[in-house]
Amino acid sequence: MIGYSLSAQDAESLLKAVGQNMDKISRFEADALVKVDVDFINIKDRKMKVRFESPDKFSFEAEGLALLPKKGLQMDYLQLLKGKYTAIDVGEELVKNRKTRIIKVIPEAEDSDVILAQLWIDTELTRIMRMKTYTRKSGSYIIDFEYNTNFRPLPDLLTVSFEINNMAFPSKAMNEMMTKGFQKPDSIPKKATVIVQYSNYKIVNK
Amino acid sequence: MRKLVSIELFKIFSKPRTYIGFGAIIIIVLAIEFGILLEGDTMMGIIIQNIKDRFIFEGNIINLYLVSYIILNTLWIHVPILVALVTGDMLAGEANSGTFRLILTRPISRVQLVLAKFIAGWIYAVMLVAVMAILSIGIGLVLFGPGDLLVVTNKVNVFSANDVLWRFGGAYAYGILSMTTVAALSFLLSAFADNSIGPIIGTVAMIIGITIISTVGASLLGPVNKYIFTSYLPSWQLFFQTDSGLSTMGHAILIQAIYITGFLGVTIWYFRKKDILS
Amino acid sequence: MDPYIEILNLSKHYGQIRAVDDLSMKVLPGDIYGFLGPNGSGKSTTIRMMLSLIRPTSGQILLFGQDLAKDRYKTLSRLGALVEKPDFYNYLSARKNLEILGKLSSISNLKHRVDEVLELVGLLPRASSTVRTYSLGMKQRLGIAQSLLHYPDLIILDEPTNGLDPQGQKEIRDLVKSLNQDKNITILISSHILFEIEQIANRMIIIDKGKALVEGNVQELVNSQDRQVAFILGDTVAGLTLLNETAWAGRIIKSNQERIYFKINKDEIPELNAFLVEHKMQIFAVEPVRSLEEFFLQITEDEKVS
Numbered sequence: 044m045i046g047y048s049l050s051a052q053d054a055e056s057l058l059k060a061v062g063q064n065m066d067k068i069s070r071f072e073a074d075a076l077v078k079v080d081v082d083f084i085n086i087k088d089r090k091m092k093v094r095f096e097s098p099d100k101f102s103f104e105a106e107g108l109a110l111l112p113k114k115g116l117q118m119d120y121l122q123l124l125k126g127k128y129t130a131i132d133v134g135e136e137l138v139k140n141r142k143t144r145i146i147k148v149i150p151e152a153e154d155s156d157v158i159l160a161q162l163w164i165d166t167e168l169t170r171i172m173r174m175k176t177y178t179r180k181s182g183s184y185i186i187d188f189e190y191n192t193n194f195r196p197l198p199d200l201l202t203v204s205f206e207i208n209n210m211a212f213p214s215k216a217m218n219e220m221m222t223k224g225f226q227k228p229d230s231i232p233k234k235a236t237v238i239v240q241y242s243n244y245k246i247v248n249k
Numbered sequence: 250m251r252k253l254v255s256i257e258l259f260k261i262f263s264k265p266r267t268y269i270g271f272g273a274i275i276i277i278v279l280a281i282e283f284g285i286l287l288e289g290d291t292m293m294g295i296i297i298q299n300i301k302d303r304f305i306f307e308g309n310i311i312n313l314y315l316v317s318y319i320i321l322n323t324l325w326i327h328v329p330i331l332v333a334l335v336t337g338d339m340l341a342g343e344a345n346s347g348t349f350r351l352i353l354t355r356p357i358s359r360v361q362l363v364l365a366k367f368i369a370g371w372i373y374a375v376m377l378v379a380v381m382a383i384l385s386i387g388i389g390l391v392l393f394g395p396g397d398l399l400v401v402t403n404k405v406n407v408f409s410a411n412d413v414l415w416r417f418g419g420a421y422a423y424g425i426l427s428m429t430t431v432a433a434l435s436f437l438l439s440a441f442a443d444n445s446i447g448p449i450i451g452t453v454a455m456i457i458g459i460t461i462i463s464t465v466g467a468s469l470l471g472p473v474n475k476y477i478f479t480s481y482l483p484s485w486q487l488f489f490q491t492d493s494g495l496s497t498m499g500h501a502i503l504i505q506a507i508y509i510t511g512f513l514g515v516t517i518w519y520f521r522k523k524d525i526l527s
Numbered sequence: 528m529d530p531y532i533e534i535l536n537l538s539k540h541y542g543q544i545r546a547v548d549d550l551s552m553k554v555l556p557g558d559i560y561g562f563l564g565p566n567g568s569g570k571s572t573t574i575r576m577m578l579s580l581i582r583p584t585s586g587q588i589l590l591f592g593q594d595l596a597k598d599r600y601k602t603l604s605r606l607g608a609l610v611e612k613p614d615f616y617n618y619l620s621a622r623k624n625l626e627i628l629g630k631l632s633s634i635s636n637l638k639h640r641v642d643e644v645l646e647l648v649g650l651l652p653r654a655s656s657t658v659r660t661y662s663l664g665m666k667q668r669l670g671i672a673q674s675l676l677h678y679p680d681l682i683i684l685d686e687p688t689n690g691l692d693p694q695g696q697k698e699i700r701d702l703v704k705s706l707n708q709d710k711n712i713t714i715l716i717s718s719h720i721l722f723e724i725e726q727i728a729n730r731m732i733i734i735d736k737g738k739a740l741v742e743g744n745v746q747e748l749v750n751s752q753d754r755q756v757a758f759i760l761g762d763t764v765a766g767l768t769l770l771n772e773t774a775w776a777g778r779i780i781k782s783n784q785e786r787i788y789f790k791i792n793k794d795e796i797p798e799l800n801a802f803l804v805e806h807k808m809q810i811f812a813v814e815p816v817r818s819l820e821e822f823f824l825q826i827t828e829d830e831k832v833s
Contacts, residue, residue: 084300085491086407091307107409108308108397110300181303207303235303256627263618347614351673354578354608355631356600525580 054130054146058162060169062124064196070096071197071246079110081207081235086110093241097249112237115186115203120174123160127151133161138172139189141165156180170196182206195246201239206232253357253365254372261335261373270331270377277327278384281320285311286392296401312396313389314413318489320385321420325483328424329431330453331377336370337435337448340520344443344527353525363520367436367513374428382421400489408489420485423502427482430505431456433512440516443527456482475500478508529592530555531681531713532577537586539572539737546572548737550586554681554715554730559707561724561731561745562717569737570717571611574685578608591680604632607674608683612690613666617659621650621669624658625676632677644672648702664695671702675712682706684716688723696720700727756796757786761809769806775799786814 075091089109093116094102101117103109131147143163150157156178163173174186182205189200209231261267285292289311294301340363343349353359398408398416408416431452438448459479474480484501532554539547547569554560564570575581577588579599588595590602615624622641629637645651648668658666667687674682684703688696700723706712718724724731725745732742741748760766766787770776778795780788791799796813803810 084405084407086405087409103307105307108306108310108399108407110407111305111307113303113305205303208299252630256630259627260616260619263616265618346617347612348616350580350608350610350614351628352631353580354603354606354610355628356604356633357631358600522582524582525575 054132054144057144057164057166057169058124058130058146058148061162061164061171061196062121064169065118065121066097067248068095068097068197069247069249070094071244073197073241073245074243076240076242077105077109077111078238078240079235080238082233083209084110084235110237112184112203112205112235113181114176114178114184114205115201115237116239119157119176120160120162120171123148123150123157126155136163138163138165141172142167143172168193168196195244197241197244197246199241201241203237203239205235207235208232250361250365250368253361254368257339257366257369258372261339261369264335264338266338267335267373270334270373271380273327273331274377274381275384277323278320278381278388281323282316282385282388282392285316285319289316293399297399297405300405309394309396310399311393312398313386313393314396314398314408314410314417315400316389316393317382317385317417318398318400320381321417321424321485323381325427325485328377328381328428329456329482330449332374332428332431333435333449333452335373336367336432337439337452338445339366339370339436340439340516341442341445341448342439344525345445347527349525349527359521360517363440363517367433367516370432370436371429374432375425378421378425378428382417386417398489402486403490403492406489406491416488419488423485423488423498426502426505427485430478430482430508430512433509433516437512437516440520440523476504478504481505528556530589531558531591532560532715533589533592534573534577535587535589537573537576537588538584539569539576539581540584545737547576547583550734550737550739552732552739552742554713556680556713557707557711558713558715558730559703559728560713560715561728562715562734563719563721563724563731564717564734566719568735570734571685572737573734574608574610574683574715574717577683578606578610579603580610604677605680606683607677607679607681608685609667609670609674609687610683610685613670615658615666615669615673618657620655620657621645621661621672622654624669625673628673629676634677640676644675647675648672663690664692664698667691667695667699668702671699675706679712681713681715684714686718687716688718688720696723703727755780755788755815756791756799757788757812757814758799758803758810759786759812759814760803761811763787766803766808769803769808773802775802 071094073093075093077089077091079086086108090106091109092104094104095118099118099121103111103116105111128151129149131149133145133147136143136145142165144166146162146164148157148160148162150160158177158179160177161175162171164170165172168190170190171188173188175183176186177183185204187200187202187204188198189202190197191199293310293315297306343352352362395410397410398406398413400406400408434455435448435452438451439445442448456479459477460482463474463477463480481501481504484498487498487501530553532552534550534552537547537550538545550569550573562570562574572581576583577590577595579595591605593602595602615621616627619627622645625641625644626637629641634640642651642654645654648671650665650668650672653661653665658669661669667689671682671684671687674684687703688699691699703714703716704727707714716724716728728745730743731745731748733740758766763782763784763786767779767782770779770787775789778789778791778799780790782788789799800810800813
């Protein structure tokens with residue numbers, strides 16, 4: 044019990060430390076390159092400007108039309124960590140050669156969109172290496188964070204993976220119908236990956 | 250020949266029915282433009298509902314190119330009717346009004362007359378498509394402004410604004426080819442009729458009927474479908490897909506060209522030997 | 528000089544129906560040539576073949592000595608025609624209609640020529656009105672105007688007075704005569720108003736069921752046949768009693784209270800007249816009923832019988 048309680052406290056402290064790391068940042072601006080990889084979506088890489096203002100205001104300015112994943116780009120974990128939750132330390136794992144602690148977070152608020160989140164936190168640099176989120180409205184997401192420097196909690200590469208339901212495409216249907224007859228679109232969800240490459244960070248600390 | 254074509258064009262543009270076509274295009278374009286202005290978000294929301302569950306769209310989806318693309322979809326529904334309205338009347342109308350007795354007793358060749366009429370009818374079809382293009386882009390520019398184009402064809406395709414104009418150019422050029430096929434078909438039916446209603450309705454009925462049969466009976470007609478011209482009327486959409494090769498478009502153009510030549514050839518052959526009894 | 532129209536053994540069959548059957552005829556330069564026949568006799572079909580609107584099944588058509596099938600443009604450029612009822616582009620003005628037709632015939636100085644022909648047919652004041660507003664008579668005149676645009680040597684008029692009132696018919700007849708006499712235009716005119724053919728034509732052909740029955744000079748053809756003559760007697764009954772006992776009885780066609788109708792030739796009229804006077808019959812009038820109409824009816828009746 045004690046061990047468990049200690050573990051819970053450690054887990055919470057670790058999460059708090061991650062939050063505090065981010066709280067040091069008053070605002071930042073960065074260039075981003077968004078690559079969308081979905082079987083049935085065709086879009087070229089999009090350049091974007093990302094702006095953040097503490098505590099949680101994000102804005103994006105894309106060249107043309109950009110598809111951004113609903114979760115992942117807006118540091119959703121900050122919202123998660125600000126509310127009341129139960130944290131459970133479930134072990135350790137190496138992620139990209141970094142020692143990480145795996146912490147399950149269960150929000151206590153009944154109206155929370157997040158049902159359950161699992162975070163892999165780099166214990167040394169106190170920043171998130173991976174996050175897996177299960178939401179009510181937007182399904183589940185896996186977000187991988189990559190950092191090129193130890194000196195900031197902001198990632199250089201963000202990879203958001205999730206599943207998306209297949210769509211019916213009229214042209215494809217017509218083409219197929221002409222040769223094969225009526226084909227129902229398969230209902231197997233497709234894998235989607237969005238990779239965001241950050242650069243030229245301009246950070247203003249508090 | 251130029252003289253004959255200018256005479257035929259003069260006759261086309263002296264008839265009220267010609268302006269029905271242009272009026273209808275103007276109304277369709279305005280209706281779609283203002284409809285999208287009012288309900289575009291809702292409409293797009295339904296179309297991309299699936300994606301909206303997982304993605305945020307950053308940027309202007311409802312823009313001049315999207316609206317122009319939606320208007321282009323009317324190309325193979327409304328415009329064939331408007332084209333047939335004039336080209337279906339070009340020979341049958343003369344028979345009905347008895348004016349063949351006047352013009353065919355002049356020292357001109359029947360072949361020249363048929364070609365001149367077809368060229369004039371084709372010019373009308375081109376103008377119809379051109380008006381549609383200019384109006385949709387012009388009004389779209391004023392109401393919506395430019396942006397990237399999101400279309401749902403064989404995939405969800407997002408084309409950058411600087412990658413779009415040539416696609417529209419190609420699509421409208423192909424649209425003109427499709428409408429030339431429609432014009433040639435209605436022209437052929439017009440040669441056999443003494444009244445323009447038959448060719449006009451016949452053309453539309455054939456296009457719709459063949460499309461339905463080839464769609465519903467696709468598994469039976471599979472190998473034949475790729476030689477039926479109606480299968481390629483909407484092939485302008487290939488300009489808004491990314492994995493269709495040149496060969497697909499080339500095949501579509503070839504099929505259309507063959508049908509145009511065939512329809513026109515039969516028209517000329519028949520009209521040359523036709524007894525003018527009207 | 529070659530005949531302007533020479534038709535040799537012309538036939539047109541529609542399945543089993545022989546619309547024109549081995550027809551031959553000639554129209555000479557300077558003629559006003561009457562082309563006669565009952566409705567459905569093949570007149571319009573023949574005219575349409577002359578104008579290459581219909582293809583013959585067999586036979587040959589020579590226009591100005593040239594085979595129509597081989598040199599259509601040259602022959603048609605010397606020919607004007609009005610085929611059946613005059614149909615124009617009703618949504619255009621008379622002037623515009625003629626300009627279009629003139630362009631098809633490559634007429635030089637077109638605008639001037641259009642005004643000229645419109646004036647000739649009396650339509651210049653209404654030149655800018657749309658044809659839709661024209662009466663039938665005006666359309667007929669416009670029809671003749673369009674046939675004159677390119678200074679033709681020959682005009683073919685297919686029933687040009689159809690549907691016109693007597694005044695309108697006379698105007699067309701006068702116009703046709705003046706075109707022939709003043710402008711030297713040869714005219715082929717078809718009609719079933721036989722009286723007017725008799726008024727203006729010098730040569731004619733009568734056809735029935737696609738076949739030629741007779742062709743030649745109008746007056747000669749008419750005069751060569753027995754005529755119908757009506758005698759108006761003071762006492763028709765007494766006259767009939769007298770005549771019935773003589774050979775003249777066989778020449779009586781019919782009689783009524785006022786008239787006795789005889790079928791006799793021109794030379795027999797004074798003979799009959801002398802016989803009646805000799806037998807003290809009062810003769811109030813001798814009326815020739817015979818005309819081209821009768822001739823026509825007779826010849827086509829004879830054809831039916833034979």
